[in-house]
Amino acid sequence: MAKQITVSGLDAYYGSHKAIEDVSMTIEPASITAFIGPSGCGKSTFLRTLNRMHEVIPGARVQGKVMLDGQDLYAGDIEPVSVRRMIGMVFQRPNPFPTMSIYENVAAGLRLNGRQAKSKTDDVVERSLRGANLWNEVKDRLNKPGAGLSGGQQQRLCIARAIAVQPDVLLMDEPCSALDPISTLAIEDLMVELKSEFTIVIVTHNMQQAARVSDRTAFFNLAGQGQPGKVIEMDETSRIFTNPSEKATEDYITGRFG
Amino acid sequence: MAAIAVFLVVEAVPALRVNKGDFFSEVIWDPNGTQTFGIAALAFGTVISSLLALVMALPVAVGVALFISHYAPRRLAGLLGYVIDLLAAVPSVVYGLWGVVFLVPFITGPWKFLNEYLGWIPLFAGDSVAGRSVLTASVILAVMILPIIAAISREVFLQVPRSHEEAALALGATRWEMIRMAVLPFGRPGVISAAMLGLGRAMGETIAVALVLPATFGISFQILTAQGNSIAANIANGFGEATPIGRGALIASGLVLFAITLVVNIAARLVIARRKEFSGAAA
Ligand SMILES: Nc1ncnc2c1ncn2[C@@H]1O[C@H](COP(=O)(O)OP(=O)(O)O)[C@@H](O)[C@H]1O
Ligand SMILES: [Mg+2]
Numbered sequence: 001m002a003k004q005i006t007v008s009g010l011d012a013y014y015g016s017h018k019a020i021e022d023v024s025m026t027i028e029p030a031s032i033t034a035f036i037g038p039s040g041c042g043k044s045t046f047l048r049t050l051n052r053m054h055e056v057i058p059g060a061r062v063q064g065k066v067m068l069d070g071q072d073l074y075a076g077d078i079e080p081v082s083v084r085r086m087i088g089m090v091f092q093r094p095n096p097f098p099t100m101s102i103y104e105n106v107a108a109g110l111r112l113n114g115r116q117a118k119s120k121t122d123d124v125v126e127r128s129l130r131g132a133n134l135w136n137e138v139k140d141r142l143n144k145p146g147a148g149l150s151g152g153q154q155q156r157l158c159i160a161r162a163i164a165v166q167p168d169v170l171l172m173d174e175p176c177s178a179l180d181p182i183s184t185l186a187i188e189d190l191m192v193e194l195k196s197e198f199t200i201v202i203v204t205h206n207m208q209q210a211a212r213v214s215d216r217t218a219f220f221n222l223a224g225q226g227q228p229g230k231v232i233e234m235d236e237t238s239r240i241f242t243n244p245s246e247k248a249t250e251d252y253i254t255g256r257f258g
Numbered sequence: 259m260a261a262i263a264v265f266l267v268v269e270a271v272p273a274l275r276v277n278k279g280d281f282f283s284e285v286i287w288d289p290n291g292t293q294t295f296g297i298a299a300l301a302f303g304t305v306i307s308s309l310l311a312l313v314m315a316l317p318v319a320v321g322v323a324l325f326i327s328h329y330a331p332r333r334l335a336g337l338l339g340y341v342i343d344l345l346a347a348v349p350s351v352v353y354g355l356w357g358v359v360f361l362v363p364f365i366t367g368p369w370k371f372l373n374e375y376l377g378w379i380p381l382f383a384g385d386s387v388a389g390r391s392v393l394t395a396s397v398i399l400a401v402m403i404l405p406i407i408a409a410i411s412r413e414v415f416l417q418v419p420r421s422h423e424e425a426a427l428a429l430g431a432t433r434w435e436m437i438r439m440a441v442l443p444f445g446r447p448g449v450i451s452a453a454m455l456g457l458g459r460a461m462g463e464t465i466a467v468a469l470v471l472p473a474t475f476g477i478s479f480q481i482l483t484a485q486g487n488s489i490a491a492n493i494a495n496g497f498g499e500a501t502p503i504g505r506g507a508l509i510a511s512g513l514v515l516f517a518i519t520l521v522v523n524i525a526a527r528l529v530i531a532r533r534k535e536f537s538g539a540a541a
Contacts, residue, residue, distance in 0.1 A: 081432055085429075098444070099533075
């Protein structure tokens with residue numbers, strides 16, 4: 001079930017280096033939110049703070065608050081593992097498990113929640129692959145390695161793997177940057193289909209992509225070399241791309257820098 | 259390679275010609291005296307002592323490797339990795355001497371205990387429980403091959419792409435679940451290769467085994483009793499005072515050891531190849 005994320009006053013560090021500073025925003029449920037901004041301004045870092053993946057990097061830490069429908073994700077009694085089960089993630093490079101078949105890849109997350117009946121797993125695998133618009137292409141070779149698929153198919157397999165565990169939110173970090181234009185369109189269509197069920201957050205370098213798929217857009221930037229990244233402006237996507245309130249946003253989307 | 263093999267075969271043939279026993283089934287090894295000798299007991303001793311060593315060493319080695327690669331804080335990991343590499347380079351005679359001097363006297367007690375309480379298991383049965391037994395030799399071999407298996411496994415586990423580990427973590431896997439999901443399957447071929455290298459070392463080990471085992475000839479599963487031998491140990495024990503026929507016989511036994519090693523390696527390769535398309539090599 002899609003849920004809302006509310007972030008307030010969030011800083012994220014790598015050791016002593018502050019990568020993002022004082023980020024506050026609301027990510028609406030059942031919609032697509034896009035993060036844009038120049039390289040290195042902390043979009044990935046921020047995305048990874050939302051499902052507590054940031055802290056798996058040695059020395060990385062977070063200050064501030066992230067709420068998922070009123071539940072504090074950084075509260076002392078919350079396990080990062082359970083946060084990640086509620087908030088799934090798709091990475092920049094497709095990363096299916098090479099040692100697993102297509103079927104096993106999709107079922108991988110289910111296994112973590114304990115054994116279930118084969119027929120039930122079969123159902124979830126089919127539903128997830130259908131949900132990721134991949135079922136028709138792979139239904140005859142579910143037992144073949146996931147790594148044998150094309151890049152675009154692998155990425156949709158990763159999406160199927162992420163949605164199989166029924167998360168509330170789906171985070172995607174430049175999910176199309178390693179894909180060809182046709183696969184990119186397939187994934188964009190998929191995101192639009194999925195947003196009724198999941199809250200989707202996508203980092204993208206591709207401004208057209210943000211404009212095409214997202215409902216709201218946040219523009220990230222950094223004040224200068226070595227400075228932490230910040231959210232400059234967040235608004236309806238249509239407004240960000242036609243009539244932004246900040247000069248920096250306008251410069252970025254019109255291609256004057258970045 | 260081929261030239262060496264031909265030379266060895268030529269050396270071995272005359273001895274095999276005069277052999278009064280059947281080389282493959284005969285248990286007795288007396289090429290110098292009665293000219294009756296067979297590989298059966300020696301080959302059996304080689305295989306059982308090495309297999310037991312592998313069974314003991316492999317889980318510990320994999321555990322140590324995982325601890326170093328995925329659990330220990332970085333400085334401790336560096337230190338332990340260094341120690342393991344160092345241990346892997348210690349000559350086997352050192353392990354043999356350690357076995358004879360410390361392990362044999364100390365281990366008789368535990369073996370008696372095993373024999374008394376688990377004697378109903380055929381492996382632990384027998385009357386003459388002793389420190390100089392097959393299991394002791396296996397323990398020494400296990401200690402000897404543990405560092406090499408651990409060192410290679412650690413290397414392999416460190417090669418697991420970060421993106422696979424993150425894929426598992428992002429699904430909500432705990433560290434151990436991540437290891438089972440991403441690290442162990444990815445490392446499997448490498449660990450198998452490491453295990454085979456260890457097994458090969460154990461089977462070829464001469465000194466450590468020769469120092470410990472009483473060099474009897476017989477086939478027995480009673481691994482706690484004072485008996486046992488191996489091909490390599492038998493060569494080390496007998497080569498010096500062997501007659502020409504005796505030398506030929508020992509060379510023949512060496513060829514058998516070579517054949518066993520070859521079979522084991524081919525089997526390992528087959529096991530790895532069977533899952534090749536799932537190895538990640540294509541990705
Ligand atoms: N694993 C890491 N260790 C240390 N610093 C990092 C790491 N990942 C990113 N950074 C730093 O954090 C800042 C933000 O990076 P990132 O979040 O990847 O930006 P973006 O995704 O917007 O390109 C950069 O200065 C980058 O160098
Ligand atoms: Mg990034």
